[in-house]
Amino acid sequence: MAGLTSVPESQFAYVVVVSRRARQLMMGGRPMVDNPKSRKTSRIAEEELLQGLLEYELPAVPEGEDKEGKRRK
Numbered sequence: 001m002a003g004l005t006s007v008p009e010s011q012f013a014y015v016v017v018v019s020r021r022a023r024q025l026m027m028g029g030r031p032m033v034d035n036p037k038s039r040k041t042s043r044i045a046e047e048e049l050l051q052g053l054l055e056y057e058l059p060a061v062p063e064g065e066d067k068e069g070k071r072r073k
Contacts, residue, residue: 006052007049008056008058013058017045017049018042018045018049019042021045021048022041022045023041024045025041031044032053032054033047033048
C-alpha cells in the first residue's frame with residue numbers, strides 16, 4: 001500500500017486522517033501550508049488534506065468479509 005495523496009472516499013477515513021494530523025499540529029508540528037486560512041488545527045489539517053499534502057494508508061479489507069459477517073445474531 002503506497003501513500004495516497006487524494007481525499008479518502010469514506011467520511012470516516014477523512015475524519016480520521018484530519019484528526020490525526022490535527023493532533024500532530026497540536027503537539028508542535030509545523031503546518032505544510034504556507035499561509036493557513038485559519039488558526040484552528042483541524043482546519044489547517046483539512047486544508048492540507050484537500051491540497052494533497054498529506055500521505056496516508058488505508059488498511060486492506062480481507063476479501064469475502066463485509067459488515068454483515070461480523071454482526072452477532
